[in-house]
Amino acid sequence: MQKKIKVGIIGMGYIGTSHIEALHRIGFVDLVAVTDVNYELAKKKADEFGIPKCYRTIDELIADPEIESIHDCTPNHMHTEINKKIIEAGKHVFSEKPLARSSAESAEVLEALKKHPDTVAGLNFCYRMYPLIQEMKVRVQDGEIGKVYLVHGSYLQDWLLKETDYNWRIEPEYTGVSRCVGDIGSHWIDLAQTITGSRIVEVCANTVIALPTRKKPLGQVETFAVNSNAQYEEKKITTEDYAGVIVKFANGASGVFQCSEISAGRKCFIDIEVDGAKASFHWNHEMGDRMWKGNRDEQNVEIMRNPNLMPPEIRQYSQLAAGHAEGWNDAFKNSIEAYYRFIRDGKKLGKDKPDFATFEDGHYIMKITEAIIQSAKEKRWIEVC
Numbered sequence: 001m002q003k004k005i006k007v008g009i010i011g012m013g014y015i016g017t018s019h020i021e022a023l024h025r026i027g028f029v030d031l032v033a034v035t036d037v038n039y040e041l042a043k044k045k046a047d048e049f050g051i052p053k054c055y056r057t058i059d060e061l062i063a064d065p066e067i068e069s070i071h072d073c074t075p076n077h078m079h080t081e082i083n084k085k086i087i088e089a090g091k092h093v094f095s096e097k098p099l100a101r102s103s104a105e106s107a108e109v110l111e112a113l114k115k116h117p118d119t120v121a122g123l124n125f126c127y128r129m130y131p132l133i134q135e136m137k138v139r140v141q142d143g144e145i146g147k148v149y150l151v152h153g154s155y156l157q158d159w160l161l162k163e164t165d166y167n168w169r170i171e172p173e174y175t176g177v178s179r180c181v182g183d184i185g186s187h188w189i190d191l192a193q194t195i196t197g198s199r200i201v202e203v204c205a206n207t208v209i210a211l212p213t214r215k216k217p218l219g220q221v222e223t224f225a226v227n228s229n230a231q232y233e234e235k236k237i238t239t240e241d242y243a244g245v246i247v248k249f250a251n252g253a254s255g256v257f258q259c260s261e262i263s264a265g266r267k268c269f270i271d272i273e274v275d276g277a278k279a280s281f282h283w284n285h286e287m288g289d290r291m292w293k294g295n296r297d298e299q300n301v302e303i304m305r306n307p308n309l310m311p312p313e314i315r316q317y318s319q320l321a322a323g324h325a326e327g328w329n330d331a332f333k334n335s336i337e338a339y340y341r342f343i344r345d346g347k348k349l350g351k352d353k354p355d356f357a358t359f360e361d362g363h364y365i366m367k368i369t370e371a372i373i374q375s376a377k378e379k380r381w382i383e384v385c
């Protein structure tokens, strides 16, 4: 039997727990250690999930000779420092998105990677790993809908609608140059670029800070948790609640998307449509097991995820039979599994093209994010360069 790949995780908050669960579903990896700046939390997770080692510091976990691959599940402001440390220790790294707070930071991480060409670095833009997104990508890039004219959609949430809603993502020191675009718009951008196989090269944006002040609780609030703390300080807000963005792609396609964290009733509403010369495809995350094909001269078709009808390169991302709903946990596991298959199969970045997002992808999305913020500030089109 092949030796299992030994793994460690840094950051045991909201998303760190999902990484534990996903790793436990992959047979050829072995999660051996965790750490968090909040040691008690890390210990609790280690005990709950039967993880043998719990370290007090990042450095101890990185130095563990048994560990070959490390997941960075910390908030954005820690990504650059931690990802660089992992790379410089000669280990593979799977980081949460966005890659950094700015493109200057993400460029630093790419520099570190250049000196370690055998390191596999993956970024968790997990929505691209829905089987039907992979299917749409293959069908669009095989020319089924003809030349792509338009890409449009949105990513809407409501978890920051009230002035008492608060999280580290509100503050630029932690989140970076952008909040709403960096945190969720970046996922939509990744979907659009993955499906079309083309990069966004120009943007024209309007951003909105609907709540210019918020009530910051005295004490930390977990991601997506309802704040029950009654003690607040008034905080001036400088990160956007909403962005509306017109985009141009390198292949000549045009598009528009909006992202919002203040749209009541919208929880994780990701919607994307690609309109080509012959037909269109549409997918919505809240019905992620279905996609729609729009035709001009024949009936429109609803396509159900069906592994029996998928080519092997897509079928590998769909475990359950058609009609047995797959969802976010499955796409999330696909993202991590694609990264570990790449390592297991001895593939190399720069030579082999992975299905998961790379740090290069993440760096480019940081540049798009910055261009969007600059465009909104200067009220003009900005080229992404």
Ligand SMILES: NC(=O)c1ccc[n+]([C@@H]2O[C@H](COP(=O)([O-])OP(=O)(O)OC[C@H]3O[C@@H](n4cnc5c(N)ncnc54)[C@H](O)[C@@H]3O)[C@@H](O)[C@H]2O)c1
Pocket (backbone or CB within 6 Å): 010, 011, 012, 013, 014, 015, 016, 035, 036, 037, 038, 041, 058, 073, 074, 075, 076, 078, 096, 097, 098, 124, 125, 126, 168, 183, 222, 223
């Ligand atoms: N891929 C996705 O769909 C997705 C979803 C949610 C979050 N995320 C990303 O995951 C990251 C974490 O987000 P979250 O919602 O889990 O945040 P969180 O606040 O729930 O958890 C972050 C954890 O990191 C720990 N931490 C902070 N500084 C640390 C340090 N110096 N050393 C060790 N641990 C440290 C905190 O104690 C906390 O437990 C963010 O970058 C976010 O963008 C991605």
